[in-house]
Amino acid sequence: MSGYHPDEITLMDYSAGSLSLAQSLAVAVHLFMCGQCRGQLEQLNALGGTLLAQSDPQAVEVQGFDDFMDTLDAKPEPQITTKVQSRLYNPLQNLLPDSFDAIPWRKQTKDIAEYDLTKQLAGQGVRVALQKIRAGAKVPPHSHRGQETTVILSGGFSDELGVYHKGDFVTRDASHRHTPTALQNEDCICLTVLDAPIYFVSGFYRLLNPFMRW
Numbered sequence: 380m381s382g383y384h385p386d387e388i389t390l391m392d393y394s395a396g397s398l399s400l401a402q403s404l405a406v407a408v409h410l411f412m413c414g415q416c417r418g419q420l421e422q423l424n425a426l427g428g429t430l431l432a433q434s435d436p437q438a439v440e441v442q443g444f445d446d447f448m449d450t451l452d453a454k455p456e457p458q459i460t461t462k463v464q465s466r467l468y469n470p471l472q473n474l475l476p477d478s479f480d481a482i483p484w485r486k487q488t489k490d491i492a493e494y495d496l497t498k499q500l501a502g503q504g505v506r507v508a509l510q511k512i513r514a515g516a517k518v519p520p521h522s523h524r525g526q527e528t529t530v531i532l533s534g535g536f537s538d539e540l541g542v543y544h545k546g547d548f549v550t551r552d553a554s555h556r557h558t559p560t561a562l563q564n565e566d567c568i569c570l571t572v573l574d575a576p577i578y579f580v581s582g583f584y585r586l587l588n589p590f591m592r593w
Contacts, residue, residue, distance in 0.1 A: 381413040381546035390416065394423040401505045401572045405528045405548070407470040408570055412546035471532075471570070474499055475509075479533065479568055482509065490516035506573045512536065512561040519584040522556040525575025534567035536560055556580055 385393070385406055392398045393406045410417050474496055476482055484492035494509040512518060514534070528550050535544040538557035543549055551557060561567035576591035 381409065381415070381544075381548065383541075383543060383547040383549055384413065384416050385409060385548050387419075390420055390423055394420060399505065400500055401507045402528065404470055404500065404507065405530050405570060405572045408530045408532070409546065409548040411469055413548075479511075484511055489513075491518065504574065506571075506576075508571055510567075510569050510571050512559070512567040512569075514561050514566050515563045516561050518559040519579055520556065520558040520581045521577040521579045521584075523551055523553050523573075523575065524578055525553070525573065527551045527577065528572040530570045532568045532570060534565040535562040536567045536569070537562065 389398070389402075389406060393403060398406065410420060475494075482494045484494055486492050490513040492511040494511075496507040496509065497505065500507055509532070512534075528548070529543075531543055531545050531547050531549075533545060535542065535547075536559045537543070538559045540555070540557065542562075578591070579585050579588055
């Protein structure tokens, strides 16, 4: 089971259909691998329907959110139903070949390769890609000019804030500086969504910052 998940606000936005296509993809990929969040989403969908059915729109606007969160807190641990499980599919299945080995990876360094999905998603102001980091290798230290969302598809990595494994949903922003390092046992493959270029903070890579544009 995943140890790192989207927060409740992100799941609420996903349930409401208000996330961008790129962020929705990241959440959907995590949901595919995380039964806990699928159960929570099922609960959110049901509660959202209840709120919409209320007869007084002003009451929904003023009281709805607080009541909604109180209801979430009062709910027992979500359970996955057969109905939810039967609808599961891999959100990446129409964007990728049948295996990671068949992906036409583009080398960025000797240890890191990328497969860009941005054009397939018609993304604007966002970059969506698969990243492949060789086992034990490090991504150069960097911070962020916006939000970075990472969902691990295979293997895992660590940084200054924790250790992450398959299925984990990890977010970083301008307040974070980190050096992701793939775990030693296998290559790390992950989906990344960036709404602004990263910013390298040390060594030769800082010279690349002026060219980090989309």
